[in-house]
Amino acid sequence: xxxxxxxxxxxxxxxMTLDDxxxxxxxxxxxxxxxxxxxxxxxxxxxxxxxxxxPKDLKPFVxxxxxxxxxxxxxxxxxxxxMHLSPPSVTGHGDQPVAAPDSETTLNGNSVVLEDEMIxxxxxxxxxxxxxxxxxxxxxxxxxxxxxxx
Numbered sequence: 462x463x464x465x466x467x468x469x470x471x472x473x474x475x476x477m478t479l480d481d482x483x484x485x486x487x488x489x490x491x492x493x494x495x496x497x498x499x500x501x502x503x504x505x506x507x508x509x510x511x512x513x514x515x516p517k518d519l520k521p522f523v524x525x526x527x528x529x530x531x532x533x534x535x536x537x538x539x540x541x542x543x544m545h546l547s548p549p550s551v552t553g554h555g556d557q558p559v560a561a562p563d564s565e566t567t568l569n570g571n572s573v574v575l576e577d578e579m580i581x582x583x584x585x586x587x588x589x590x591x592x593x594x595x596x597x598x599x600x601x602x603x604x605x606x607x608x609x610x611x
Contacts, residue, residue: 492592501517502578
Protein backbone atom coordinates (compact mmCIF):
# COMPACT_ATOMS: atom_id res chain seq x y z
CA UNK A 462 0.00 0.00 0.00
CA UNK A 463 2.84 2.40 0.81
CA UNK A 464 4.50 1.60 -2.50
CA UNK A 465 1.38 2.52 -4.51
CA UNK A 466 1.11 5.87 -2.71
CA UNK A 467 4.73 6.62 -3.45
CA UNK A 468 4.26 5.78 -7.12
CA UNK A 469 1.18 7.98 -7.28
CA UNK A 470 3.05 10.85 -5.64
CA UNK A 471 5.97 10.58 -8.06
CA UNK A 472 3.66 10.50 -11.07
CA UNK A 473 1.64 13.50 -9.87
CA UNK A 474 4.56 15.97 -9.93
CA UNK A 475 6.57 16.58 -13.06
CA UNK A 476 10.31 16.31 -12.66
CA MET A 477 12.14 19.62 -12.53
CA THR A 478 15.08 20.01 -14.88
CA LEU A 479 17.89 22.55 -14.85
CA ASP A 480 16.20 24.31 -17.79
CA ASP A 481 13.34 25.22 -15.42
CA UNK A 482 15.75 27.38 -13.41
CA UNK A 483 16.17 30.79 -15.11
CA UNK A 484 19.93 31.06 -14.49
CA UNK A 485 20.58 27.71 -16.14
CA UNK A 486 18.24 28.48 -19.04
CA UNK A 487 20.07 31.76 -19.67
CA UNK A 488 23.49 30.11 -19.45
CA UNK A 489 22.39 27.35 -21.82
CA UNK A 490 21.22 29.96 -24.34
CA UNK A 491 24.50 31.87 -23.94
CA UNK A 492 26.60 28.74 -24.45
CA UNK A 493 24.60 27.86 -27.56
CA UNK A 494 25.07 31.37 -28.93
CA UNK A 495 28.83 31.27 -28.28
CA UNK A 496 29.16 27.85 -29.96
CA UNK A 497 27.30 29.19 -33.01
CA UNK A 498 29.53 32.29 -33.05
CA UNK A 499 32.66 30.15 -32.88
CA UNK A 500 31.42 28.19 -35.91
CA UNK A 501 30.75 31.38 -37.92
CA UNK A 502 34.23 32.69 -37.06
CA UNK A 503 35.76 29.37 -38.13
CA UNK A 504 33.93 29.67 -41.48
CA UNK A 505 35.36 33.16 -41.90
CA UNK A 506 38.90 31.87 -41.32
CA UNK A 507 38.32 28.93 -43.67
CA UNK A 508 37.18 31.31 -46.42
CA UNK A 509 40.01 33.81 -45.94
CA UNK A 510 41.27 33.08 -49.49
CA UNK A 511 37.88 32.83 -51.20
CA UNK A 512 37.44 35.63 -53.77
CA UNK A 513 34.60 38.01 -52.93
CA UNK A 514 33.95 36.51 -49.48
CA UNK A 515 32.64 38.91 -46.82
CA PRO A 516 33.12 37.84 -43.19
CA LYS A 517 30.02 37.20 -41.11
CA ASP A 518 29.23 37.45 -37.42
CA LEU A 519 26.19 36.94 -35.20
CA LYS A 520 24.21 39.77 -33.69
CA PRO A 521 25.12 40.44 -30.03
CA PHE A 522 23.60 38.10 -27.45
CA VAL A 523 20.68 39.39 -25.41
CA UNK A 524 19.40 37.67 -22.27
CA UNK A 525 16.21 35.84 -23.20
CA UNK A 526 13.24 37.52 -21.58
CA UNK A 527 10.19 39.52 -22.24
CA UNK A 528 8.14 38.73 -19.17
CA UNK A 529 6.39 35.64 -17.99
CA UNK A 530 6.84 33.35 -15.03
CA UNK A 531 10.35 32.04 -14.58
CA UNK A 532 11.85 34.22 -17.31
CA UNK A 533 14.60 36.74 -16.67
CA UNK A 534 13.61 40.17 -17.89
CA UNK A 535 16.29 42.50 -19.23
CA UNK A 536 17.49 45.07 -16.72
CA UNK A 537 16.88 48.70 -17.66
CA UNK A 538 19.45 51.32 -16.72
CA UNK A 539 18.05 54.45 -15.10
CA UNK A 540 19.59 57.81 -16.01
CA UNK A 541 19.68 59.79 -12.77
CA UNK A 542 21.56 62.79 -14.11
CA UNK A 543 21.59 64.61 -17.45
CA MET A 544 25.39 64.20 -17.38
CA HIS A 545 25.09 60.40 -17.68
CA LEU A 546 25.54 58.75 -21.06
CA SER A 547 22.57 56.81 -22.37
CA PRO A 548 23.15 53.05 -22.68
CA PRO A 549 23.53 51.56 -26.15
CA SER A 550 20.39 49.95 -27.49
CA VAL A 551 20.78 46.25 -28.17
CA THR A 552 18.38 44.29 -30.31
CA GLY A 553 17.65 40.60 -29.94
CA HIS A 554 20.25 38.15 -31.18
CA GLY A 555 19.64 35.85 -34.06
CA ASP A 556 21.37 32.65 -34.92
CA GLN A 557 21.68 33.74 -38.53
CA PRO A 558 25.04 35.25 -39.44
CA VAL A 559 24.99 38.80 -40.72
CA ALA A 560 27.57 40.38 -42.98
CA ALA A 561 30.35 42.05 -41.00
CA PRO A 562 32.57 43.70 -43.59
CA ASP A 563 36.01 44.75 -42.43
CA SER A 564 37.89 47.83 -43.50
CA GLU A 565 40.47 45.90 -45.53
CA THR A 566 39.50 44.34 -48.84
CA THR A 567 41.96 42.53 -51.08
CA LEU A 568 42.09 42.85 -54.86
CA ASN A 569 39.97 39.72 -55.29
CA GLY A 570 37.19 41.23 -53.11
CA ASN A 571 37.86 39.16 -50.00
CA SER A 572 37.54 41.25 -46.84
CA VAL A 573 38.48 38.70 -44.16
CA VAL A 574 41.18 40.04 -41.82
CA LEU A 575 42.69 37.08 -39.99
CA GLU A 576 43.89 39.21 -37.07
CA ASP A 577 40.34 40.47 -36.44
CA GLU A 578 38.96 36.94 -36.70
CA MET A 579 41.51 35.69 -34.16
CA ILE A 580 40.48 38.49 -31.78
CA UNK A 581 36.81 37.52 -32.20
CA UNK A 582 37.68 33.86 -31.66
CA UNK A 583 39.61 34.63 -28.48
CA UNK A 584 36.76 36.79 -27.22
CA UNK A 585 34.21 34.05 -27.91
CA UNK A 586 36.40 31.46 -26.17
CA UNK A 587 36.90 33.70 -23.12
CA UNK A 588 33.16 34.33 -22.87
CA UNK A 589 32.47 30.60 -23.26
CA UNK A 590 34.90 29.77 -20.44
CA UNK A 591 33.28 32.41 -18.22
CA UNK A 592 29.78 31.01 -18.91
CA UNK A 593 31.00 27.49 -18.09
CA UNK A 594 32.45 28.85 -14.82
CA UNK A 595 29.13 30.48 -13.91
CA UNK A 596 27.30 27.25 -14.77
CA UNK A 597 29.61 25.21 -12.52
CA UNK A 598 29.25 27.69 -9.64
CA UNK A 599 25.45 27.68 -9.88
CA UNK A 600 25.41 23.88 -10.01
CA UNK A 601 27.70 23.69 -6.95
CA UNK A 602 25.41 26.10 -5.11
CA UNK A 603 22.37 23.91 -5.81
CA UNK A 604 24.26 20.78 -4.75
CA UNK A 605 25.31 22.50 -1.51
CA UNK A 606 21.73 23.58 -0.81
CA UNK A 607 20.44 20.04 -1.47
CA UNK A 608 22.92 18.38 0.93
CA UNK A 609 21.72 16.98 4.20
CA UNK A 610 22.86 19.06 7.15
CA UNK A 611 25.65 17.42 9.20
